[in-house]
Amino acid sequence: MSTQTQTETIVLQPTPHTEANTNENESTQDQSPPEVKWMYPKILSAGLSFFVAGVNDGSLGSILPYVIRSYDISTDMVAVLYGTTFFGWLVAALTNSTMTQYLDLGPILCLGAAIQILAHVLRVWLPPFGLFAVTFFLASLGQAYNDTHANTFVASLHGAHRYLGFIHAMYMAGCLVGPFVATGVASANVDSKWYLFYVFPLGVGIANLALVGASFRDRMASALTSSRRRERRERNASGGALKEIKETLSISGVWLLSWMVEYLVNVRDGDVKQMGYVPAGFYGGAFLGRLLLAEPTHRFGERRMIFIYAVLCLGLQLIFWLVPNIITEAVAVSLLGLFMGPFFATGISVGTKIFPPELQSSAIAFVFVFGQIGGSVFPALTGIIATRVGVQVLQPMLVGLIGASGLSWLILPKDAELHRD
Template identity: 80%
Template sequence: MSTQTQTETIVLQTRASTEATPAENDTTQDSRPPDPKWMYAKILSAGLSFFVAGVNDGSLGSLIPYVIRTYNIGTNMIAVLYGTTFLGWLVAALTNGKITQYLDLGPILSLGAAIQVLAQVLRVWEPPFALYAVTFFLASLGQAYNDTHANTFVSALNGAHRWLGFIHAMYMAGCLVGPFVATGVASANVDSKWYLFYLFPLGVGVVNLAFVGGSFRDRMAAPTVRRERGDRTASNSALKEIKDTLSTPGVWLLSLFFFFFLGATITAGGWMVEYLVNVRNGDVKEMGYVPAGFYGGAFLGRLILAEPTHRLGERRMIFFYALLCVSLQLVFWLVPNIITEAVAVSLLGFFSGPFFATGISVGSKIFSAEIRSSAIAFVFVLGQIGGSVFPALTGIIAGKVGVKVLQPMLVGLLGAAGVSWLILPKDTALHQD
């Protein structure tokens, strides 16, 4: 999935953003909160936000061959793009708590959407490589504020596993569309103008910004938590929440799963095309479409497998999918046929599709309500480290021994993700809606 933030994404939402309006805090007779105002518009807005992130993240793998040749750099320099991406997530993690003291959900989402628009504006004129790298910092920072807060909002809804499946499927829809548009634009001329592709995510990003402002207009007021509790009380509460979060074993165990899973999927999406071009001698103009098979499979997997995964048991089904993914990755590695590899990649995307939303769903169940927001935030910060470190490491090693290192790297990461999922806490009911 290229430079993601599984973009699949970090949930940095703190308590201030997840708190509903007074009407939303009222519970019904069956102890379920009522649906928030304009719920479906908000869900669609969250889905569009994830689609924007998917277009951004899914396109990088198809553009890397052009980036390398345009800027005359080695594969090791691509690590810089993943490094600045992680820096964006890190800055968001450090500033998120302070921002949520002053801004409600609507302004935070709007801020994230606006920063992503700025990133695309800076890309459309073939900027110098240094500035191009900075745009990945901006894109991930914007995604951290926009997508992850939207994700946390959706995770608190009734039947959250279904809505999470939808918005994360929209992310994969963006990843599916991205390679098609990017490859089409990049290969349209003999002298490639690949950077013009960014006009597309720029346009979609502007629509996203407008949609966020409209659907979350009832959540634009500044939160009152800080003023009511006072600076010292709020600070002490935040420190206690962080301490309780870090002392919970389940937080570290789920972090391992996302560390390896995001590392595998982002590495695969980012380096797949370069591998097929250099190792399998594929045509760069055709190989750019192969990631679309991976993302298309993941899109269908997130839609089709969400419900059976929930009903048949999240623990056993995700581990079963992990075994299938390792097997398909071995086929991709050991069978030197581009058609076979394209099919294997598509199936790999399909069976890995439910991983992300299911991980969030399980996290919301194994963490107590007092630490849930900060715990999920911490889990995804560590997950994004994997999503930045492993693609960068692949690029550095590839600069020395070749991009063939991609395959053993992916087999190891997928296997580690399966094992880390298996050791999650077992004393929690993971089959309840």
């Protein structure tokens, strides 16, 4: 399937000038988006959606050693989990266009939240490995509907870089909380019952569904008007400009951190019950990075600042790789998270200024989904290679991905007004 085919299927919601249902004839002399009803509750809802996803994604690294031992599988079988995750995002890419022809934003967000709840319900007991793998398909499918649409909604708001920094920080907050809860549950008994951890994301997922339903209740129409359907079809048909998306590719190496615990246990001889907390250092740093560095990155220029962050990240990753000291590695990982934190949210923010308004919604959606697909492919590839040469392959792969990410930002146009409101 070509990239062109995939991009044509992802139209998530109206562009900013169609977001509000009222006051469409307001003055647009300042070219700012119209006021959105219940904007802050909706932003909070989007943040909680990302928090739920972060708890799910961030916990895998801490649970992975227990999964491998409970199911008595090799590291190459872990690639199955990332493969089913990939197919979840792929199915969402293929079905988004049809859904958005008939459903407004609210029902799609609720559907995504409900599918994630189903995934966690199936995990709270020790299911067969095949069913456990299927839950990753469901979780990624739900995230694709919930988070991608929430992300595109926030990207359409005035001052989007601040709100994007918040919701993506909430994702990292979930990634920070997830390893602590997962490691605490998994190490509580000699005979680990790690799967009981999923009671926690199940409860948060139910709260997410309730908040989505309340804050987006003005967008709960079951069917769209014919004029809005036609408008979305027209945006689907114009996919040529989406080739510019490659200019805002962001690193998917964050997802390879799910292999970090296994790396520290096998290569650095760390205690499996303690090493599960190490990824929390990265996620804590990334949480602070997305909150604290969003504004200076915006003010001093995204292109310049992200490249500087990438160089710092590359140096910290080399320290993690080459210095055989777990304390030093833990500090390096935390700082790595701090400087890597703004990457993804900044890429989305820049995309709102590079892409033409008529393509903005579908283009940003494709960037988001493409990043998640990459986040499934590279860990799976790591698992396959690790079976043959060991988990130490993680380090050169991360160095390569960070370097590629920094270089990708250099191809952004220098004369673009990339830090304007």
